[in-house]
Amino acid sequence: MKAALLTGIREFEVGDVPAPEIVKATDVLVRIKTVGVCGSDVHYYTTGRIGAQVVEFPFVIGHEASGIVEAVGEKVTNVRVGQRIAIDPAVACGHCDQCRSERENTCRELLFLGCPKQLDGSLAEFVVTDERSCFPIDDAMTFDQATLSEPLAIGVYAVEKSNLRDGANVAVLGVGPVGMCVFHVLRTRDVGSVYVTDKIDRRLEFSKELNPKGTANPDNEDVVAKFAALEPLLMDVVYECSGDPEAIRQGIHLLKPGGTLAIVGIPEVDDVAFPIHELRRKDLTIVNIRRQANCTRKAIDLLASGEVKMDSMATHHFALGEIGDAFELVANYRDGVMKAMITL
Ligand SMILES: [Zn+2]
Numbered sequence: 477m478k479a480a481l482l483t484g485i486r487e488f489e490v491g492d493v494p495a496p497e498i499v500k501a502t503d504v505l506v507r508i509k510t511v512g513v514c515g516s517d518v519h520y521y522t523t524g525r526i527g528a529q530v531v532e533f534p535f536v537i538g539h540e541a542s543g544i545v546e547a548v549g550e551k552v553t554n555v556r557v558g559q560r561i562a563i564d565p566a567v568a569c570g571h572c573d574q575c576r577s578e579r580e581n582t583c584r585e586l587l588f589l590g591c592p593k594q595l596d597g598s599l600a601e602f603v604v605t606d607e608r609s610c611f612p613i614d615d616a617m618t619f620d621q622a623t624l625s626e627p628l629a630i631g632v633y634a635v636e637k638s639n640l641r642d643g644a645n646v647a648v649l650g651v652g653p654v655g656m657c658v659f660h661v662l663r664t665r666d667v668g669s670v671y672v673t674d675k676i677d678r679r680l681e682f683s684k685e686l687n688p689k690g691t692a693n694p695d696n697e698d699v700v701a702k703f704a705a706l707e708p709l710l711m712d713v714v715y716e717c718s719g720d721p722e723a724i725r726q727g728i729h730l731l732k733p734g735g736t737l738a739i740v741g742i743p744e745v746d747d748v749a750f751p752i753h754e755l756r757r758k759d760l761t762i763v764n765i766r767r768q769a770n771c772t773r774k775a776i777d778l779l780a781s782g783e784v785k786m787d788s789m790a791t792h793h794f795a796l797g798e799i800g801d802a803f804e805l806v807a808n809y810r811d812g813v814m815k816a817m818i819t820l
């Protein structure tokens with residue numbers, strides 16, 4: 477089968493590799509139709525690593541995917557051959573203490589598509605995954621939408637975990653794809669005012685389709701002063717989606733006493749300092765978001781019902797042979813890109 481092999485830093489080769497095969501009775505062989513390019517894929521592309529997860533070249537990356545079931549193991553009941561599905565890239569063991577308490581995102585033996593030394597990624601014609609990671613979709617749902625259900629599920633999970641009360645005023649710091657997914661989910665809830673920041677002005681413009689009350693670029697203005705002038709009692713919840721330690725600090729300054737900081741973004745650094753006295757005096761809660769658990773079906777339903785409309789997120793489409801162009805586009809934030817989709 478054809479696959480996009482990451483062969484070095486900023487180097488892809490599209491070549492032939494052996495197709496994966498069904499081994500376990502619960503395995504599903506999926507013919508991949510669409511793959512979304514995620515920021516984490518771009519980290520592997522530009523630096524060969526995310527923290528301690530280091531790529532050994534060549535390796536197939538990619539994890540936001542949808543496709544059609546090509547074959548199933550003998551015990552599969554969840555999906556049938558020919559069915560269109562969205563894929564949850566996480567494969568949990570299903571029996572450890574975490575899995576048994578519905579925390580599959582922190583499964584002790586968690587495997588993830590396109591993660592070095594775990595599972596080969598989805599930038600290939602076929603992947604094999606467990607049936608529990610396969611989610612049937614309606615005929616009306618596009619493969620782009622099914623693929624977008626992966627980051628949207630993280631938005632659903634972040635909002636569920638964030639102590640969000642009706643009428644809450646919130647800020648989303650960083651409105652790249654994940655920040656926009658959080659914002660989309662917020663728009664399905666009864667929230668008060670939503671404020672957003674980003675260092676890319678085109679992303680602030682893009683976010684206006686969801687009608688934020690205020691936008692600010694932290695490179696050009698004091699986001700805390702600007703939003704505090706509009707919302708003197710400050711925010712109930714801040715979703716940090718940029719991974720920038722400076723944004724974590726801004727988030728703490730933006731919160732009212734009793735507020736919640738949800739850390740969704742993935743910092744590039746290993747340690748982050750917090751203004752501990754402000755955290756303590758304001759009695760703030762910090763919530764960490766590790767991918768998502770049990771939110772894939774909810775994300776698919778939000779898209780299927782039209783409650784969340786995010787087709788505009790898929791700004792660019794590429795063929796597998798154009799993979800290098802797609803990653804350069806995303807790595808350089810060119811041409812107003814939000815989500816680049818690889819279509820197989
Ligand atoms: Zn991702």
Ligand SMILES: [Zn+2]
Binds near residue numbers: 568574583585
């Ligand atoms: Zn487990």
